Amino acid sequence: xxxxxxxxxxSLFSLFMISCAGVDxxxxxxxxxGNLEAESLPPADQDPVSxxxxxxxxxxxxxxxDEFGELEDEFAAVEAEPVFDPLSGYNRGMTQFxxxxxxxxxxxxxxxxxxILPKGGRIAINRFFKNLFFPIRFANNVLQLKYDKAAIxxxxxxxxxxxxxxxxxxxxxxxxxxxxxxxxxxxxxxFYGVGSGFHIVLPFLGPSNLRDLVGKVPDIYATPLTYLDPxxxxxxxxxxxxxNDASIRLGEYQSLRKDALDLYTFLRDAYERNRKAEIEE
Amino acid sequence: MKTWILIFLSLxxxxxxxxxxxxxEVDHFMKEKLSTVMKVLENKSLSKEQRDAAxxxxxxxxxxxxxxxxxxLGRKYWPGLSTTEQTRFTSLFIQRMQASYLEKLDxxxxxxxxxxxxxxxxxxxxxxxxxxxxxxHISMRYKLYKSKESGWRVYDIxxxxxxxxxxxxxxxxxVLDKGTINDLLNKLExxxxx
Numbered sequence: 001x002x003x004x005x006x007x008x009x010x011s012l013f014s015l016f017m018i019s020c021a022g023v024d025x026x027x028x029x030x031x032x033x034g035n036l037e038a039e040s041l042p043p044a045d046q047d048p049v050s051x052x053x054x055x056x057x058x059x060x061x062x063x064x065x066d067e068f069g070e071l072e073d074e075f076a077a078v079e080a081e082p083v084f085d086p087l088s089g090y091n092r093g094m095t096q097f098x099x100x101x102x103x104x105x106x107x108x109x110x111x112x113x114x115x116i117l118p119k120g121g122r123i124a125i126n127r128f129f130k131n132l133f134f135p136i137r138f139a140n141n142v143l144q145l146k147y148d149k150a151a152i153x154x155x156x157x158x159x160x161x162x163x164x165x166x167x168x169x170x171x172x173x174x175x176x177x178x179x180x181x182x183x184x185x186x187x188x189x190x191f192y193g194v195g196s197g198f199h200i201v202l203p204f205l206g207p208s209n210l211r212d213l214v215g216k217v218p219d220i221y222a223t224p225l226t227y228l229d230p231x232x233x234x235x236x237x238x239x240x241x242x243x244n245d246a247s248i249r250l251g252e253y254q255s256l257r258k259d260a261l262d263l264y265t266f267l268r269d270a271y272e273r274n275r276k277a278e279i280e281e
Numbered sequence: 282m283k284t285w286i287l288i289f290l291s292l293x294x295x296x297x298x299x300x301x302x303x304x305x306e307v308d309h310f311m312k313e314k315l316s317t318v319m320k321v322l323e324n325k326s327l328s329k330e331q332r333d334a335a336x337x338x339x340x341x342x343x344x345x346x347x348x349x350x351x352x353x354l355g356r357k358y359w360p361g362l363s364t365t366e367q368t369r370f371t372s373l374f375i376q377r378m379q380a381s382y383l384e385k386l387d388x389x390x391x392x393x394x395x396x397x398x399x400x401x402x403x404x405x406x407x408x409x410x411x412x413x414x415x416x417x418h419i420s421m422r423y424k425l426y427k428s429k430e431s432g433w434r435v436y437d438i439x440x441x442x443x444x445x446x447x448x449x450x451x452x453x454x455x456v457l458d459k460g461t462i463n464d465l466l467n468k469l470e471x472x473x474x475x
Contacts, residue, residue, distance in 0.1 A: 068356055070403060071426060071436055075352060078447050079454070123416050130416075170416070179418070248415065251388040259381050261452045261468050269451055270443050277442020 083272050085199045088264075094201040095264040101204060102253060110247040122247055124168040129241045130180070131160050131167025135222040140183035144191045149181040156180060186215030190279035199268050207271035307399050307406040307425055307433050314343040315394055315410065322386060333383050340382060345434035348426075350374040352436065353449040358457055366462050373469040374449075391415060406433065 085091065114122070134157040141150035156172040164171050172178040189211050190196070197210025208216075220226050225241075228234040260266035321327065321335040350371040351359050362370065397409040405426045412419040422439040437446040456465045 068351065068359075071348070071352060071405075072356055075355065075444075075447055075450055078444075079451070119415070126416055249417070255381075255384050255388055258384070259448070262455060265455060266448065266452060270448060273443045273447065274441050277439075280442075 083199050083268055084197065085268065087198055087200055091199060091201040091268070092264045094203060095267060098201065098204065098206055099257075099263065106243075106246050107250070110243060110250050113243055113247050114250075117247075119248075122244055125240075125244045126248055127160070127164075127170050128167045129244070131157065131164070132224050135224070136184055136219050137180070137182055139218075139222055140185055140188045141181060143185075143188045144183060146181070146183070149183075152178050153181055184212075184215055185218045186212035186275070187279050189215055190275070196272065196275065199272065201264075201268075207267050209272065209275075212275065303427075303433075304399050304401065304406060307408060308396075310433055311343065311399075311408045311410075311423060311425070312396060314339050318386075319392075319394060322392075336383060336386065337379060340379070343435050344378075345426075345428060345431075345436055346375045346378060347371060348428070348434070348436050349378065349446060352446050353453055354457075355450065357454070358462075362462055366466070369466060370462070370469075373466065377469060378445075405436075 117125075134153060137153045138150050138157075141147070141153060155176075156170075156178050159172040159176065159178070160167045160170055163169075173180070194211050196212070199207065199209045200213065202208050202213070225234055225237050228237060256267075256270075257263060318336050318339050321332055321339070324332070327335065353374065354362070354370070359367070392412050392414040395411040395413055397411070399406050399408045401407075402424075405424055408423040408425065410421045410423065412421055420439075420441055423435050424437040424439070425433045426436050428434050437444055439445070453465060456468060
């Protein structure tokens with residue numbers, strides 16, 4: 001039942017992708033170039049400096065503008081690449097729905113769950129699930145030619161599955177300083193220059209975009225939980241995982257929400273920028 | 282020819298030591314501030330008010346909130362405001378930033394900070410840190426510039442690759458592109474009461 005539909009989805013979305021990727025790719029490369037300039041050429045990068053000199057030579061009067069200096073240029077560059085958002089009407093509605101779902105379901109249920117299980121237990125369960133997702137991290141590190149990180153992930157999986165008692169503990173990090181290197185297929189697509197496509201807010205799951213949605217399909221196939229039999233067990237396990245995760249990071253969403261003047265655009269921009277940073281890593 | 286080479290060599294030596302000094306200066310400065318904040322958070326005998334006040338002393342010394350306020354409006358909007366509007370905006374913005382920062386600290390009770398060596402980006406220095414809380418690693422990049430009056434100061438923070446200034450800026454621009462500065466000030470005031 002579950003195995004057919006993702007395939008159809010994949011082929012449908014890949015059609016979409018082809019039509020969107022062309023448009024978006026230029027945007028992505030533009031962004032990366034801008035960043036490269038800022039990040040990798042520390043002392044030699046003279047563009048903003050000379051720009052600035054130019055500016056102040058032309059208007060020697062405006063001291064106020066001078067105060068901005070090159071700092072301003074760093075942020076002005078970001079504005080040039082707005083998020084592609086043809087579904088904003090639907091997205092806005094779905095953000096409201098998800099927000100209500102958080103307040104009325106996720107929050108009270110997680111609070112109850114917290115009463116049953118102390119924090120240590122919830123962290124251990126979180127680790128257990130994360131350990132199970134090793135195939136996703138391994139495959140996508142390899143696909144992005146990050147062999148050293150794939151090797152670290154393998155080491156982590158072996159150590160944590162055995163000494164770490166099925167992944168409930170993380171001796172790989174606490175004893176061996178092997179840090180996790182999460183990668184998913186959406187990031188792999190981004191790594192090869194696929195643009196993010198349009199932004200879309202998924203019911204219950206929150207912000208995403210076309211690229212990351214397509215990326216979910218192979219990742220679902222690489223998740224051991226998917227192969228639980230019967231299918232209901234897979235859904236139950238996934239629900240438990242999400243509930244457990246929510247109980248650990250409960251305050252995060254509420255605190256984040258307060259930073260927003262407009263919740264939808266705030267979450268959208270934060271999601272897209274965070275993904276961009278993850279892909280460039 | 283020889284003298285030129287000598288001058289060139291001594292200059293490059295000089296500049297590299299200056300850069301190295303500045304990096305270690307930022308390193309010391311930020312480590313001192315952040316570790317003091319951590320110590321305050323660990324001290325369970327303090328009330329929430331005392332704790333917040335002690336944290337604010339540290340971050341007010343490290344963060345250039347006035348600069349941040351200016352950067353979120355940018356060249357496009359800041360110079361067009363009257364002095365009263367600028368002052369009002371700045372104070373509302375600062376209140377908001379401080380409240381947001383303090384609240385984020387509340388979330389992570391058992392956190393630790395891991396420091397990576399600072400790096401130079403253009404004229405600025407970025408301090409790379411990682412907040413380790415339970416099983417979560419949250420990358421935090423403090424960006425500092427050298428101000429003439431008060432030395433190195435933080436002008437932006439990137440949380441998991443998302444810049445705080447950029448985030449506020451795109452939200453503020455959305456309001457200002459459609460409305461006026463008063464709309465923005467009202468929104469900021471309302472949100473403050475939340």
